[in-house]
Amino acid sequence: MSSDSTVTDVDVAVIGVGTMGSMALWRLSRRPGLRVLGIEQYGPAHTHGSFSGESRLYRAAAKEGQLYIPALLEARRLWQELEAESGRSILLPVGALSVGPAGHQDLESTLRSIRAYDLPHRLLDADGLRAEFPQFAVRAEDIGILDELGGGLRPEVAVMTATEQAVAAGAEVRYHTEVLSLAEDADGVTVTTSAGTVRAARVVVTAGSWTTRVLPELHSLLHVEAYALTWFMPRHIDRFTPDRLPVFMRDLDGVHAFGAPSLDGYSIKMCPKIDWDPIDHPSQLPARITPEQLAWAGEQAQRMMPDLVPDPVRWSIHHDSVTPDHVPVIDRVGTGRIVVAAGMSGNGFKFAPAYGAVLADLATEGASPWQHPMFTLAGHLDRAGAAV
Ligand SMILES: Cc1cc2nc3c(=O)[nH]c(=O)nc-3n(C[C@H](O)[C@H](O)[C@H](O)COP(=O)(O)OP(=O)(O)OC[C@H]3O[C@@H](n4cnc5c(N)ncnc54)[C@H](O)[C@@H]3O)c2cc1C
Known part of the structure; x- marks a missing residue:
């Protein structure tokens, strides 16, 4: 005292x-x-x-490893408790869909997590994906894993x-x-x-x-890394609303992207991962995404979801602290x-x-x-x- x-x-x-x-x-x-x-x-x-940045993915089926699953399930219980206490919607129960070639290491580790904890999920082959999620361009070797406990958080x-x-x-x-x-x-x-x-x-x-x-x-x-968020407009927004599209991760030809359904009624978050060098402090963040980086992100976004217009309607740069x-x-x-x-x-x-x-x-x-x-x-x- x-x-x-x-x-x-x-x-x-x-x-x-x-x-x-x-x-x-x-x-x-x-x-x-x-x-x-x-x-x-x-x-x-x-x-x-x-x-900041409107949404975050929640996945119960951690691709990062089974050690995280008890904490993820406890977090989900607490997210729901926070919603119940406040009367606000925080965790949108839309599911989390991973799409990529069968055998991809992230899909394999997601499946291991699902099996270890018997998590509710659905497995889709290429035809099933095309039928249920026509927003994605799907190749014959692709599979989809729908983590049914997953969803979108409003940060x-x-x-x-x-x-x-x-x-x-x-x-x-x-x-x-x-x-x-x-x-x-x-x-x-x-x-x-x-x-x-x-x-x-x-x-x-x-x-x-x-x-x-x-x-x-x-x-x-600890070091700091920069992360970009990009939003694109679909030509048919009605296919990209939370009742039709889960939060998602897409791996295609070595490019990783993640995103969320439309929350603003005209665009979706779709973020092909842009790489930057590590920094020491948020004050050293890149000031902008270069036109070349934006063009690349647009090309990837449209390759993965052909309905998207490849010029982003919105983008932002963020940071997080990172361990080795x-x-x-x-x-x-x-x-x-x-x-x-x-x-x-x-x-x-x-x-x-x-x-x-x-x-x-x-x-x-x-x-x-x-x-x-x-x-x-x-x-x-x-x-x-x-x-x-
Ligand atoms: C673009 C992007 C997308 C992401 N997507 C996902 C996702 O989909 N799913 C997911 O699970 N995670 C995601 N993450 C990761 C997640 O958002 C971060 O890991 C998390 O927000 C980090 O929280 P934090 O509390 O460490 O930092 P912050 O939320 O930044 O909190 C730190 C706070 O400390 C304050 N502060 C710092 N220093 C001082 C000081 N000296 N005095 C007073 N106040 C101080 C800051 O102002 C800030 O408010 C994403 C991260 C980014 C950047």
Whole structure:
């Protein structure tokens, strides 16, 4: 407890109220008697974080490996709980369709996940795909896997809703306040911000691509990558609405694309993956997608979905913090008063409420049943050592 009246005392300070921070706040706010404060450098549901861009894919059948499935199923339960609490629609139950050549490694790992957890799904051959999903150009060797628990998340709505629910339950949030540094001592953590000092018994760092600014010791594990989103207009929008088209992933001739049905009534998100070099910080993001990159994306989009006009009607550039093996870091650092979730590696949104629950557990109890050993700093350092 601080004796200085200009210092705010809290039990848990959450640094960064974006994806993971809003969910950590929401889960912490469910613990009676806890004084919880979120600190965010921008405003509510802003456009600068890793969560903006209208939609995110939720898949229960993880192509990334079976280790993620318990957390994905727990996240789905919590997404639905957040919807029920708030009355808002966040997870659109449209399914998640993967289309690619039979034997493709992502399709094989998706099938392994489905079998291991007996997840509801449908398997389509090329004829079945053409009949049911005529939006796609389908080759004879293609198959489709429809993950029936999958769907589309509304990220801005989710972040705002989780934060509002936390505030309604007693949490406080300070917007437009940047955390400049953290200093840990025997009794707690001093959080120095652009608008005063906070003393916290525990700190949760959910600063996404900015993590190493407050935790420079994680520099060797985290870098930042740029991600492009592109939207194209179909000639027949009625074939691309959420009742006709699931969220999807398409692999064709070595090009990976993902997308979502029309949410604006005139275009669909369709994103052939554009590659950029890694960067250290969001301030180094490319300022634009070049005309050549846009032309390439349009060509791929139309090759995969012939009804699309190849000139994008909308595009944007985003970022995420990334680890070398794309496994997130979720652990306690230092003496354990500081907890971090970072390195979501372009894949974290679907997990967010489950990881928020892990953070709340780690901050209040020091351990969580949902924390996989691969997510720990020790696990990361072991793998990095093994890779050298
Ligand atoms: C284009 C794109 C598409 C994606 N598609 C998918 C998908 O389909 N499915 C999926 O599951 N995942 C997807 N992801 C990944 C997912 O969106 C991210 O992994 C996730 O949003 C990362 O959350 P985060 O909390 O780490 O970061 P953020 O959501 O960016 O939150 C970090 C917050 O911390 C704040 N902050 C940082 N530093 C400070 C500071 N010093 N003081 C105060 N505040 C601070 C920031 O302003 C921000 O609000 C995608 C990512 C991108 C970029």
